[in-house]
Amino acid sequence: MKITYYGQNCLGIEIKGKHILVDPFISGNDMAKGKVDTGEVKADYILLTHAHEDHTLDAEAIAKRTGAIIVSNFEIATYYQKKGIEVHPMNHGGSWKFDFGKVKYVIAHHTSSFPDGTYGGQPGGFVIEGERKNIYIAGDTALTMDMKLIPLYTKLDLAILPIGDNFTMGVDDAIIASDFVECDKVLGVHYDTFGFIEIDHEESKKKFYDAGKDLMLLEIGESIEL
Numbered sequence: 001m002k003i004t005y006y007g008q009n010c011l012g013i014e015i016k017g018k019h020i021l022v023d024p025f026i027s028g029n030d031m032a033k034g035k036v037d038t039g040e041v042k043a044d045y046i047l048l049t050h051a052h053e054d055h056t057l058d059a060e061a062i063a064k065r066t067g068a069i070i071v072s073n074f075e076i077a078t079y080y081q082k083k084g085i086e087v088h089p090m091n092h093g094g095s096w097k098f099d100f101g102k103v104k105y106v107i108a109h110h111t112s113s114f115p116d117g118t119y120g121g122q123p124g125g126f127v128i129e130g131e132r133k134n135i136y137i138a139g140d141t142a143l144t145m146d147m148k149l150i151p152l153y154t155k156l157d158l159a160i161l162p163i164g165d166n167f168t169m170g171v172d173d174a175i176i177a178s179d180f181v182e183c184d185k186v187l188g189v190h191y192d193t194f195g196f197i198e199i200d201h202e203e204s205k206k207k208f209y210d211a212g213k214d215l216m217l218l219e220i221g222e223s224i225e226l
């Protein structure tokens with residue numbers, strides 16, 4: 001499994017030759033300028049955690065260019081289906097076996113509306129069981145007790161958690177979340193994109209280190225192999 005960070009909560013995940021794009025917010029992200037090209041990003045599937053613009057801005061254009069299937073909650077899926085895009089609707093607690101692996105849509109505590117005010121259902125996260133590795137993409141969320149359910153059904157190899165605070169968990173709560181999901185290897189997302197969520201990288205990594213955990217912060221465009 002190869003995971004590339006495209007900024008904010010946007011990730012490119014490659015499993016079994018399939019390209020899964022998560023929360024595409026590229027063209028509106030100044031920090032991604034010159035590092036990622038919305039017109040070249042690959043996608044067979046686009047997973048959307050919730051409807052906020054910093055997660056969905058480029059979804060329609062990329063889906064139309066690539067023919068990717070949008071996977072999200074029922075309301076978001078229906079929203080894109082009306083635009084002629086192929087979708088796979090899910091809802092909390094539900095799993096589906098795709099050709100790249102099993103995906104479960106799990107609880108997130110946040111909000112979810114499109115920029116035009118259209119209702120975007122309830123926000124969620126994804127647990128992906130890939131070929132040999134399992135990951136949890138929390139999406140935008142507060143620390144929640146529901147995270148304790150995840151290790152009951154999936155042994156995680158990586159937890160992708162928001163750490164920017166203000167709109168989501170911050171570093172301290174993300175450390176607790178990592179305990180709840182029983183995964184000490186964390187990829188931090190949802191930080192630095194705008195003023196409210198700027199973090200001190202070294203201090204954040206040290207906090208994780210002191211808790212016996214590993215926080216990875218990737219450059220935009222940088223990849224890791226699991």
Ligand code: NI
Pocket residue numbers: 050052110111140167
């Ligand atoms: Ni959000």
Ligand code: MN
Pocket residue numbers: 052054055140167190
């Ligand atoms: Mn967000």
